[in-house]
Amino acid sequence: GEAASGLSASTISLLKAQWLDEYSSWAQKDLNEVSYVYLWADGIYSNVRKDGRLCLLVVIGVTEHGRRKLAGTNS
DSSP: OGGGTTOOHHHHHHHHHHHHHHHHHHHTSOOTTSOEEEEEEEEEEEEEESSSEEEEEEEEEEETTSOEEEEEEEO
């Protein structure tokens, strides 16, 4: 999209490959120790600059008791 106008096709391909590897690693994580009734993922942008703005992917779950718990992060 227009927001990614500064990224080349090769950069996007490299990022996508890295994210797929990281997702595969996270997807193998055992989540059985906690009973989640709801999970959501969001990107949180930081003001810290590291080759542009740093975005942290966060996965948060809600337990059967209504408590929020960090299920995973990736930066």
